Amino acid sequence: MAMEISRRTFIKGTAAAGVVLMSGAYLGCGNQNIPAQVRRGDVTYDVLIIGSGGAGMRAALAAAKDKNLKVAVMSKLMPTRSASTMAQGGMNGVTGVTDDKDSVESHTFDTIKGGDYLCDQDAVEYFAENAGKTIYEMDYMGYPYNRQKDGHFHQRKMGGSSHARASYFEDRAGHAMVHALFEQCLAHDVDFISECQMLEITMTDAGKLAGVVAMDMRSGDLIGIPAKTVLIATGGYGRAYWVRTSNPYSSTGDGIVAGMNAGIPFKDPEMVQFHPTGLSVNGVLLSESSRSEGALLVNKNGERFMARYAPEKMELATRDIVARAIATEIEEGRGIGEGLTAGVYLDFTKIPAERIHERLGQVADLSLRFAGVDITKAPVLISPTCHYSMGGLEMADFHTGATRVPGIFTAGEASCVSVHGANRLGANSLSEVLVFGKTAGEGAAAYAKEHRYEGSQDALTASCTKWKDTFDKVTSRPHMGNRTVPEIRDAMVDTMWFKAGVFRNGTQLEEAAKELRALEADYKNCFVGDSSHVYNTAFAQYVELGNMLQISHAIVQGAIARKESRGGHSRRDFPKRDDVNFLKHTLIFKKPDGSYAAEYQDVVITKYPPKERKY
Numbered sequence: 032m033a034m035e036i037s038r039r040t041f042i043k044g045t046a047a048a049g050v051v052l053m054s055g056a057y058l059g060c061g062n063q064n065i066p067a068q069v070r071r072g073d074v075t076y077d078v079l080i081i082g083s084g085g086a087g088m089r090a091a092l093a094a095a096k097d098k099n100l101k102v103a104v105m106s107k108l109m110p111t112r113s114a115s116t117m118a119q120g121g122m123n124g125v126t127g128v129t130d131d132k133d134s135v136e137s138h139t140f141d142t143i144k145g146g147d148y149l150c151d152q153d154a155v156e157y158f159a160e161n162a163g164k165t166i167y168e169m170d171y172m173g174y175p176y177n178r179q180k181d182g183h184f185h186q187r188k189m190g191g192s193s194h195a196r197a198s199y200f201e202d203r204a205g206h207a208m209v210h211a212l213f214e215q216c217l218a219h220d221v222d223f224i225s226e227c228q229m230l231e232i233t234m235t236d237a238g239k240l241a242g243v244v245a246m247d248m249r250s251g252d253l254i255g256i257p258a259k260t261v262l263i264a265t266g267g268y269g270r271a272y273w274v275r276t277s278n279p280y281s282s283t284g285d286g287i288v289a290g291m292n293a294g295i296p297f298k299d300p301e302m303v304q305f306h307p308t309g310l311s312v313n314g315v316l317l318s319e320s321s322r323s324e325g326a327l328l329v330n331k332n333g334e335r336f337m338a339r340y341a342p343e344k345m346e347l348a349t350r351d352i353v354a355r356a357i358a359t360e361i362e363e364g365r366g367i368g369e370g371l372t373a374g375v376y377l378d379f380t381k382i383p384a385e386r387i388h389e390r391l392g393q394v395a396d397l398s399l400r401f402a403g404v405d406i407t408k409a410p411v412l413i414s415p416t417c418h419y420s421m422g423g424l425e426m427a428d429f430h431t432g433a434t435r436v437p438g439i440f441t442a443g444e445a446s447c448v449s450v451h452g453a454n455r456l457g458a459n460s461l462s463e464v465l466v467f468g469k470t471a472g473e474g475a476a477a478y479a480k481e482h483r484y485e486g487s488q489d490a491l492t493a494s495c496t497k498w499k500d501t502f503d504k505v506t507s508r509p510h511m512g513n514r515t516v517p518e519i520r521d522a523m524v525d526t527m528w529f530k531a532g533v534f535r536n537g538t539q540l541e542e543a544a545k546e547l548r549a550l551e552a553d554y555k556n557c558f559v560g561d562s563s564h565v566y567n568t569a570f571a572q573y574v575e576l577g578n579m580l581q582i583s584h585a586i587v588q589g590a591i592a593r594k595e596s597r598g599g600h601s602r603r604d605f606p607k608r609d610d611v612n613f614l615k616h617t618l619i620f621k622k623p624d625g626s627y628a629a630e631y632q633d634v635v636i637t638k639y640p641p642k643e644r645k646y
Contacts, residue, residue, distance in 0.1 A: 068250075068252045068253070069252075069253050069255075069492065069495040069496055069499055074101055074103075074222075074256075075101070075242075075257040075258065075259070075484055076101045076102065076103050076222075076242075076256065076257070076258040076259070077094075077100040077101050077102065077258075077259050077260065077476070077479035077480075078090075078091070078094040078100060078101075078102045078103075078258070078259070078260050078262060078472070078475045078476055078479055079103050079105065079242070079243060079256060079258035079260065079261050079262070080094075080102070080103065080104045080105065080261075080262040080264055080472075080475075081105050081106075081229050081243065081261065081262065081263050081264060081265055081285075081286055081289075082104070082105075082106060082113070082263065082264035082265040082266060082286060082443065082445065083104050083105075083106035083108065083109075083110040083111075083112075083113050083213075083223065083225075084113035084114055084115035084116075084209065084264060084266055084443060084444075084464065085113075085115040085118075085205065085208050085209060085212065085443065085461060085464035085465060085468060086115075086264040086442040086443025086444070086445075086446075086464035086465075086467065086468035086471070087104050087106075087113075087262070087264035087265075087442075087443065087468070088104060088110070088209065088212035088213060088215075088216050088221075088468070089212055089442075089464060089465050089468030089469050089472065090262050090264060090432070090440075090442055090468045090469070090471045090472030090475065091103075091104050091216050091219075091221045091472060092212060092215050092216055092219060092221070092469075092472065093468070093469045093470075093471075093472030093473045093476065094472040094473070094475055094476040094479075095216070095219040095220060095221050096219070096476070097476055097480070098220070099480075100476055100479060100480070101222070102220075102221050102222065102476075103221065103222040103223070103224055104216070104221060104222070104223050104224070105224040105225075105227050105229060105243070105245065105256075106223070106224070106225055106226075106227070107226065107227065107228040107229070107248070107281060107285075107571070108225070108226070108281055109225050109226070110209075110213050110216075110223050110225060111209055111210060111213055112281075113209060113266065113281070114266045114267070114278060114279050114281060114282050114444075115205045115208065115209050115266070115443075115461070115464065116205050116206045116209045117205055117206075117277070117278075117279060117316070118204055118205025118206075118208075118460060118461055119202040119203065119204060119205065119316065119318030119319075119320060119393060119394070120189055120197060120199060120202065120204060120318045120319045120320040120323070120457050120458045121186075121187065121189070121197035121198055121199030121200075121204045121320065121458045121461070122162070122165070122166060122169075122197065122198055122199070122204060122208070122458055122461035122462045122465070123138065123162055123189065123192065123196050123197050123456070123458040123459050123462045124138075124162035124163035124164070124165060124166040124196060124198065124462055125137075125138050125159070125162065125163040125194075125196055126163045126166055126167070126184060126186070126196070126198070127163075128183040128184050128186065129179075129183070129184065129185065129186035129195050129196070130186070130194045130195050130196065132194065133193075133194035133195075133196055135156075135159045135160055135163075136159075137193055137194060138159040138162065138192075138194075138196060139152075139155050139156050139159040139639075140193075140639060141191060141192050141193055141456060142155050142158070142159065142450065142451075142452075142456055142459060143155055143452070143639050144191070144639075144644055145191040145349050145452075145454055145455070145456040146421075146449075146450075146451050146452020146453050146454055146455070146456075146598060147351075147452055147453040147454055147597045147598035147608065147644055148452065148453075148597075148610070148614065148634070148639075148641035148642075148644075149299070149302070149449065149452035149453040149597060149598060149614070149616070149634055150449055150450060150451065150452035150634070151429075151448065151449045151450070151634060151635040152634075152635055152636055152637040152638070152639055153429075153635050153637055154429045154448045154449065154450050154635070155450050156637065157429060157430070157466075158448070158450045158462070158463060158466050158467075161466045162462040162465075162466055165462060165465040165466055165469070166184065166198050166462075168465070169208065169211060169465070170184075172211045172212070172214075172215050173211050173214070174200065174207055174208065174211045175200050175207055176198055176199070176200055177198075177199055177200060177201065177389075177390065184198045185198075185199075186198050186199075187199065187320060187323045187324070188323055188347065189319055189320070189323055189347070189456065189457035189458045190319055190322065190323075190344070190346075190347045190348060190349055190350055190353065190456065190457045191344070191347070191348065191349040191350075191456045191457070191646070192347075192456060192457075192458075196458075197320075197323070197457070197458035199320065199390075199458075201389070201390055201391070201392055201393065202318045202320050202321075202390060202391050202392065202393045202394050203392075203393055204458075204461060205461060208461060208465075224245075224256075226247070226248045226249055227245045227246070227247050227248065227254070228245055228246045228248060228285075228571055228574065229243055229244075229245045229265075229285060229286070229289060230244045230245055230246060230253075230498050230574065231243070231244050231289055231292060231494060231498070232261055232263075232289045232290070232292070232293045232439065233255070233486075233490050233491050233494040234293055234294075234436075234490070235485075235486060235487045235490045236490070239437075239438075239485040239486055239487075240258070240259075240260070240261060240436070240437070240438035240439060240485070240486055241255075241257065241486030241487050241488075241490040241491050241494075242255060242256050242257040242258040242261070242486055242491055243255075243256045243258060243261055244256075244491065244494045244495055244498055246498070246502075246570075246571075248566055248567075248571065249565065249566065250564060250565060251502075251563070251564025251565060251567055252564075253495040253496075253498050253499050253502075254495070255488070255491030255492060255494065255495045256491075257484060257486055257488065257491060258484075258486075259438065259478070259479040259482060259483075259484050260438050260439070260440060260475040260478050260479050261438065261439050261440070262432065262439075262440040262441065262442065262471055262472070262475050263286035263287075263289065263290050263424060263439065263440070263441040263442075263445050263446070264286065264441065264442045264443045264445055264446075264464075264468065264471075265284075265285050265286030265287070265443075265445045266281070266282055266286070266443060266444045266445055267282050267284070267419060267420040267423075267444040267445070268282055268283060268284030268287065268420055268578075268579065268582045269282045269417045269418065269419070269420070270282050270283050270284075270524075270575075270579060271283075271284070271417075271523070271524065271527050271579045271582050271583045271586070272303070272417035272524060272527050272528050272532070273520070273521075273524035273528075274314075274371065274524050274525060274527075274528035274529075275309060275313075275314035275371065275414070275415070275416045275417060275528065276309075276314050276416055276417040276418070277306055277309055277314055277315060277316035277416045277417070277418045278417065278418070283575035283576075283578050283579050283582075284445075284578050284579060284581075284582040285574075285575065285578050286424070286441075286445040287423060287424055287445055287578075287582060288577075288578040288581050288582065290424040290434065290436075290439065290441065290445075291424075291581070291585075291619075291620070291621040292621055293436055293439060294435070294436050294620075295424045295425055295434045295435060295436055295439065295441075296424075296425045296435075296618035296619060296620050296630070297422060297423070297424065297425075297582075297585045297589075297618070297619040297620075298422055298423060298424065298425040298447035298449065298616055298617065298618055298619075298632075299421060299422035299423075299447055299449060299453075299589065299616050299617050300420075300422040300582070300585040300586045300588075300589040300617065300619055301422065301586055301587075301589035301590040301593055301600050301617060302420070302421035302422045302451075302452075302453050302454075302589075302598060302599050302600055303417060303419075303420055303421070303422075303531075303586060303599055303600075304350055304351065304417075304418050304419040304420070304421060304454060304455055304599045305350070305351075305354040305415040305416065305417055305418060305532070305533050305599065306319075306350055306354065306415065306416050306417075306418035306419070307328075307350055307353035307354040307356075307357050307413070307415055308321065308322070308353075308377055308413040308416075309413060309414060309415065309416025309418075310397065310398070310401050310402050310411070310412070310413060310416075311368065311371075311372045311373065311374035311402075311412040311413055311414045312372055312401055312402050312412070313401055314416035314417075315397055315401055315416075316397075316416065316418065317377060317394050317397065317398065317411070317413060318391070318393070318394055319350070319457035319458075320390065320391065320394075320457075321377060321379065321391060321394050322346040322347055322377075323347065323457075324382055324386065324387075324390055324391060325379075325381060325382045326346070326377050326378060326379045326382065327346060327377070327378045327381065328346050328353070328356075328357070328375055328376070328377060328378075329375065329376040329377075329378050329410065330360050330365040330366065330367075330375050330376070331365055331366060331367045331375075332365060334365075336356065336360050336365065336375070337353065337356060339356070340352055340353075340355075340356040340359075341353070341356070341646040343645075343646055344646040348646040349454055349456065349646065350418075350454060350455070350456075350457065350599075351453075351454040351598050351599045351601070352646060354415040354533055355533060355534070355601060357374070357375050357413075357414060357415055358414075358415055358533045358534065360375055361373050361374065361375065361414065366414075367412060368412065372412075372414075373414060374412040374413050374414035375412070375413065375414070376410035376411070376412060376413070377406075377410060377411055377412075377413045378410035379391075379406040379407065379410070379411075380406075380407070380408065380409065380410065384407040387406065387407055391406075394406065395407070398411045415533055417528075417532075419444065419455055419460065420444055421447070421449070421451040421452065421453060421454065421455055421598070421599060422447050422586075422589075422617075423441070423444060423445050423446045423447035424441045424445055424446050424447065425446075425447060425618060426441055426442075426446045426447060426448050426467070426471075428474070429448050429467065429470065430470060430474070431470060431471070431473070431474025431475075431477070431478075432446075432467060432470050432471020432472070432474045432475065433474055433478070437478075438478065438482070438485075440471045440474055440475045440478075441471065442464065442467045442468045442470075442471035442472075443463070443464045443467070443468060444460070444464070446467070446471075447616075448463070448467060449616060449634075450463055450467075451463070452598060453597045453598020453599055453600060454598035454599050502570060503562075505557075505559045505570070505573060506559050506560075506561060506562040506567070506569070506570055507562055508556070508557075508558060508559065509558075510558045510560065513553070513556045513557055513558050514553045514557055514558065515557060515558045515559075515560070516557055516558070516559060516569065516572050516573050516576050517572075519550050519553050519554055519557055519576060519580075520572075520576050520579070522546070522550055523547070523550055523576075523579065523580060523583060526543050526546045526547060526550075526583070527543070527583050527586070527587075530542055530543035530546075531543050531583075531586055531587050531590055533601065534601050534602075534603055535590055535600070535601060535602050535603070536602055536603045536604045537591065537594075537602070537604050538604075540587055540590050540591045541591065543587045544584070544587050544588065544591065547580065547583055547584050547587060548584075550580060551580050551584070554576065554577060554580060557573070557576075559573050581621070584627060585619040585627065588619055588627055588629060589617040589619055589629070590602075592617065592629055593613055593617060594609070594612070594613070595607065595608055595609035595612070595613045596608060597613065608644075610641050614633075614634050614641060615631040615632060615633055615634055616631065616632040616633075616634060617629060617631060618630040618631065618632055
């Protein structure tokens, strides 16, 4: 097929004019009968970032400091609709403002202890040293922090932290962060390629990075975008647990799968965090800042039951401990309600109403909209919800964000540094995306300046053509008893929630692996049912389902092999932590034949030897 060369539609940043929409030649746009085209991107990017959340945009801002580099952020959404906007609680960092007894060493230890000693301690030390600096950087960019009367940041104590070190804006911390970064990226001439779904990272036969193949959702065209470096910042994969998750529809693990297919291992996939306080009715998150501000957890008997599980920290114990405590209360008959909507109460009524409206406005709004509860007057029913992935693509060098594949970098929830280990502390995620988004952006920029483009337009064309053939094949497939994408997806999320969820055991995990293999076989012949090209969300969901099946398989394989309980990974058949055999990271590789292989990597220990974790 002849190559079609056209200007790519993008949002381009200019310091003077703000947002400028550059309209490109969209072949097929507006007429669904025109076949999708294979196109070539008109720019070879020095740094092409996939994902427009906090990590992606902080990386773009760091890379764009060099005005000689072409930097772009590609997103399947609009830039300000990323999962980062849903983060509520704040960003941890030692500033010396609210608590002059806090220290970098204390933040380091809290993080390592919270991660149940699976954290790489050199990375945590680097993170804690730089987290406070990022808070001041965001202040300089215009982040609207809640402040004390003297004008300094107000900071609150989050679960597992020994000091109040979380700076925040109300309970909309991520929303404010994304918008502040977006404004800065526009001012620094970063290109935004929006509503463009990455399909793969293309490598040449010689193993060199060629670029990215993506589908332009507005036309259905397949585009090969050449790039010297690609930085994966696509976030997590909570939609694999769709039964109950706080994640948006976009969190389908796309970047992790693309990285695995390019040769990067999935590190610690079994370490999935279940946030303790999702609305029981639908899993929507009520921020940990709720408990930081004084909300209490109460069972049907009126008990503050956390005294049984974490008598010192109570409601502000780590997320894994609180989530298991809530699940146990429900299992043992002290919850309220039945089935998936059973829960316990989160009681805000002892918090002054004016403070709720000042600091927890979004929590109040979500409770009222989805559960019909005014939290200033009555408690709301909550239960654990899938929230965060401690695992991700292996970051081989946290000083640069580099992976083991030359030219590919990673940051944010799609990556595993590993700072969070087996359990992330509340308010460490936004700090992490800022710290390591910046280093990854700088690392990718440095690599791009030192290397010429070694890819191949032929490789990109071949990959585009392959994906066009896939599109034509799966969207024209007749419905002859084969399962649909939604049917397979619903079976997958049931398997993951009920057999690889808050509590796990070997028998259920083996059943999950068997069920996932059967679903992968069904997926190969599934029914998609929409052959149009303009905004074909059916095909987009087909691609995302394939990614989630691969993610789910890696989670289950890692969980089967880890015969212990640590942080977010809780096996009832192996209830104790086993530092002798499992003080190590899981690495899951995707092999060329489609099978998976596991390796292990030692945890980096510096000056904090593992000991029993008590709260």
